[in-house]
Amino acid sequence: MEASINIHEIEEKWIKLWEEHKIFEADPDSRPKIFVTFPFPYMNGPLHLGHAFTASRVDVYARFKRMQGYNVLFPWAWHWTGVTIAGAAKRIEEGDQKIIRVLIEIDGVPPEEIKKFTDPVYMARYYTNENRQVVRRMGFSIDWRREFHTTSYHKAFSKFINWQYITLRNKGYVVKGTHPIVWCPRCKSATGDHDRLEGVGVSPERYILMKFKFKDAYLPAATFRPETIYGVTNFWVNPEAIYVLAEVNGEKWVISEQAANKLSQQLKKIKVIKRFNGKELIGKTCRDPVNNREILILPAPFVDPDNGTGLVYSVPAHAPYDWLALKDLIENPDPLIKYGIDVETVKKIKPISIISVEGFGEYPAIEVVEQLKVKNQFDPKAEEATQIIYKKEFHKGILKDNCGEYAGLKIYEIKERIIKDFIEKGYADIMYDLPRPVICRCGTKCIVKVLENQWFLKYSDPKWKELSRKLLRNAKVLPPEARRNFEEVIDWLEDKPCTRFSGLGTPLPWDPKWLVETLSDSTIYMAFYTISKYVNAGLVKPEDLTYEVLNYIFLGKGDPNELSKKTGLSIELLNSMRKEFDYWYPVDLRVSAKDLLPNHLTFFIFHHAAVFPEEKWPRAIGVNGMLMIEGKPMSKSKGIFITLKNAIKNFGADIIRATLLLSAEGFDDPDWRNKNAEDMKRNLESLYRFVLQLYSMATSDNTRKELNMIDKWLLSSIQRAINNVTRNLEELKTRTALNEALFNVWNLLRWYIRRTEKINGKVILKAIDIWLRLLAPFIPFICEELWAKTGHKPFISLAKWPEYKEEEVYMEAELSEMLIKETLEDIFEIKKLFKTKPTKLVIYVAPEWKWSIYRDIAQLLNSGVTMLNDVIRAVMKKPYVKGREKEAIKLIKYSYEKLVNLSKEER
Numbered sequence: 001m002e003a004s005i006n007i008h009e010i011e012e013k014w015i016k017l018w019e020e021h022k023i024f025e026a027d028p029d030s031r032p033k034i035f036v037t038f039p040f041p042y043m044n045g046p047l048h049l050g051h052a053f054t055a056s057r058v059d060v061y062a063r064f065k066r067m068q069g070y071n072v073l074f075p076w077a078w079h080w081t082g083v084t085i086a087g088a089a090k091r092i093e094e095g096d097q098k099i100i101r102v103l104i105e106i107d108g109v110p111p112e113e114i115k116k117f118t119d120p121v122y123m124a125r126y127y128t129n130e131n132r133q134v135v136r137r138m139g140f141s142i143d144w145r146r147e148f149h150t151t152s153y154h155k156a157f158s159k160f161i162n163w164q165y166i167t168l169r170n171k172g173y174v175v176k177g178t179h180p181i182v183w184c185p186r187c188k189s190a191t192g193d194h195d196r197l198e199g200v201g202v203s204p205e206r207y208i209l210m211k212f213k214f215k216d217a218y219l220p221a222a223t224f225r226p227e228t229i230y231g232v233t234n235f236w237v238n239p240e241a242i243y244v245l246a247e248v249n250g251e252k253w254v255i256s257e258q259a260a261n262k263l264s265q266q267l268k269k270i271k272v273i274k275r276f277n278g279k280e281l282i283g284k285t286c287r288d289p290v291n292n293r294e295i296l297i298l299p300a301p302f303v304d305p306d307n308g309t310g311l312v313y314s315v316p317a318h319a320p321y322d323w324l325a326l327k328d329l330i331e332n333p334d335p336l337i338k339y340g341i342d343v344e345t346v347k348k349i350k351p352i353s354i355i356s357v358e359g360f361g362e363y364p365a366i367e368v369v370e371q372l373k374v375k376n377q378f379d380p381k382a383e384e385a386t387q388i389i390y391k392k393e394f395h396k397g398i399l400k401d402n403c404g405e406y407a408g409l410k411i412y413e414i415k416e417r418i419i420k421d422f423i424e425k426g427y428a429d430i431m432y433d434l435p436r437p438v439i440c441r442c443g444t445k446c447i448v449k450v451l452e453n454q455w456f457l458k459y460s461d462p463k464w465k466e467l468s469r470k471l472l473r474n475a476k477v478l479p480p481e482a483r484r485n486f487e488e489v490i491d492w493l494e495d496k497p498c499t500r501f502s503g504l505g506t507p508l509p510w511d512p513k514w515l516v517e518t519l520s521d522s523t524i525y526m527a528f529y530t531i532s533k534y535v536n537a538g539l540v541k542p543e544d545l546t547y548e549v550l551n552y553i554f555l556g557k558g559d560p561n562e563l564s565k566k567t568g569l570s571i572e573l574l575n576s577m578r579k580e581f582d583y584w585y586p587v588d589l590r591v592s593a594k595d596l597l598p599n600h601l602t603f604f605i606f607h608h609a610a611v612f613p614e615e616k617w618p619r620a621i622g623v624n625g626m627l628m629i630e631g632k633p634m635s636k637s638k639g640i641f642i643t644l645k646n647a648i649k650n651f652g653a654d655i656i657r658a659t660l661l662l663s664a665e666g667f668d669d670p671d672w673r674n675k676n677a678e679d680m681k682r683n684l685e686s687l688y689r690f691v692l693q694l695y696s697m698a699t700s701d702n703t704r705k706e707l708n709m710i711d712k713w714l715l716s717s718i719q720r721a722i723n724n725v726t727r728n729l730e731e732l733k734t735r736t737a738l739n740e741a742l743f744n745v746w747n748l749l750r751w752y753i754r755r756t757e758k759i760n761g762k763v764i765l766k767a768i769d770i771w772l773r774l775l776a777p778f779i780p781f782i783c784e785e786l787w788a789k790t791g792h793k794p795f796i797s798l799a800k801w802p803e804y805k806e807e808e809v810y811m812e813a814e815l816s817e818m819l820i821k822e823t824l825e826d827i828f829e830i831k832k833l834f835k836t837k838p839t840k841l842v843i844y845v846a847p848e849w850k851w852s853i854y855r856d857i858a859q860l861l862n863s864g865v866t867m868l869n870d871v872i873r874a875v876m877k878k879p880y881v882k883g884r885e886k887e888a889i890k891l892i893k894y895s896y897e898k899l900v901n902l903s904k905e906e907r
């Protein structure tokens, strides 16, 4: 018998046949449709196993739905937009050895190609060509006629982006404005989530600067809680940090050197007069802006000059850190002595209580520090204490009588008013900073820049948010628990810049010095797949895709006759494109890894809600975990990275698909382990041999015709498998589904062989037929090969998905087989208890009266008698109980416990 299997040969053979027969090319017809998409990958490198995991899930769903009889479209495209490719090209040009090494060693780029990579478009094209082969080799069921890439290097796509942005602007969702954004000083560009090495999801935070008077200058202390100014007791300065005296918009300010740099990017005119050491301020006094009280400046090494202005005022009654720092100074006064500060004066500093909050007394900060047993300011629990107080006081706090005109008011209600008042009175100013470091892909630490006259997507617009919430409510989210994450992002999402000066992209139609940036041209491009086929076939030229033409195709607006006259496009073509869009849209499922949830997938929701009518909104959004490799998060710079092309070379597509799909579903992170792939290789090889062996048995000995108990058991169990796999695939539970389809069905067949002396050929053939069809979406190559080798015509990819048939469920056969299995397992367990090998086995079967009790209880429960007492009363009346009442009672109770929790069918 043929036993060897050349996976690569099989894969190449079927790719060729699929393409020759164009079986994944999908055009509108009378069948119901399914349109699935995977986010176009970014072409700054080779595809990796993370792409393979998510895309395999999409492909499994596509193949499953295709077999169910849907007309399925799964298209593919490539993302070129942004600064990453251009940035890499620049680094190569500068001779950056680190990136060149990664390109050669990890990406596998031939050294002679590297010098050509100084052209970003060459690089993008190189990876596009390489990765197209990789996607084909993975067996993804793609309609390649619709392929495209982004940026002005694809004229038709740029036309589509023009249409999208004019549409958004007409609706008021693209606006010019002044906003704080995360900014890379080296790239001189906004740094979106996709442009970051570190700090994904970090956005600028607003600090209020409370301007303490200091001689003829100000000490602006940064805070999120300006209302606490009424409780200030002292001021904190880091004696080791460098501060500057600077002219800021005409005033004199003392701030950290870093703060001066940051403020110069935030529409403030800064002129540094002198630099000096923080210790020069220690021991001096300043005056608070509100009550003009004299405030002592104390040494505070914990004050970070790179956070805010590097100046902090102290409110020990309501800020745990301030209380702890003050306490630490009194307990260990060395720093005070060093700077010549009178220790007794510091000891006399008393917290000032200004907020009353339910559940706390005078000094909430001190109370929570004591409750949590926070030792000192370096104790990690200090942060926890701070969070508790901040939240409690913000939501429940009421300002006390010593808070001037705000006395008696709730903090959350008057916070914004206080800020406005303080700024107007000249007590306060504003500064933006990042709560955590953000590192640009170019390796530079980012800052906050306040940009004027920048184009923004107005994600803060309440009307737009409401539409997006509605879209989400109508859509299916997989896994369902991801819905909460989307709701939260929609609520908090703020305006985002949508253009930049550098990199690759499509020029903004009305202000072409700007390019639409990477997270802003990837939101509704799935609509473009419906017509890119016509562009690629040369039926329509990019210049024909005017705003009016696209308005007709995507929104049905305008008169095709007039458009035809105006553009020279035939009415048939215009209508055909319109129909094509109308047929395929909306997107039925889009899946991505969870890192894209707060940006890409949420923007996908917003833009669809803005541009399209409700019936064209996406129907389902899937999210999955982030790939780990051998238990560690993937990282190219650390070498924890496997390119998909290498994985294919080592294992082949089916093994990769099955290994990844079995490793996680839902929100869990899949973990690629080479050992698992090796195991899967052995599994699939033995599956291949096993199926062929069964097939040859079934076809060579086909004399037994009648269905016996074990035949019925197999057929029935397979019906259950069909039901399980189908149900789980509908919910995109690809791991559960594959586990059932692969291992469970395999076990059923093994058991069948073990339990039959003479197999029923017809039953086996039927089982193989169903088994292969259940497996085809997951491991399509091996299944095509086995499908052909077991007497079918190609293609299994187009075969009918097995349907669950109630009439082939044989409950009795399943139960009797379960009993045998369980008895065997029990025997095996008992055998383990013996030190020597037992020579004799006796199975005792319960006497008939005990069975009668069991059966009667089952019947009672099924007829609705569920209370134990009622069951006892009924069974005790039965004649077979007579003379053994005591024993019977015990057995009734025991059986009742066993049976009451089972379903009707199981009883």
Ligand SMILES: [Zn+2]
Pocket (backbone or CB within 6 Å): 184, 185, 186, 187, 188, 440, 441, 442, 443, 444
């Ligand atoms: Zn940069």
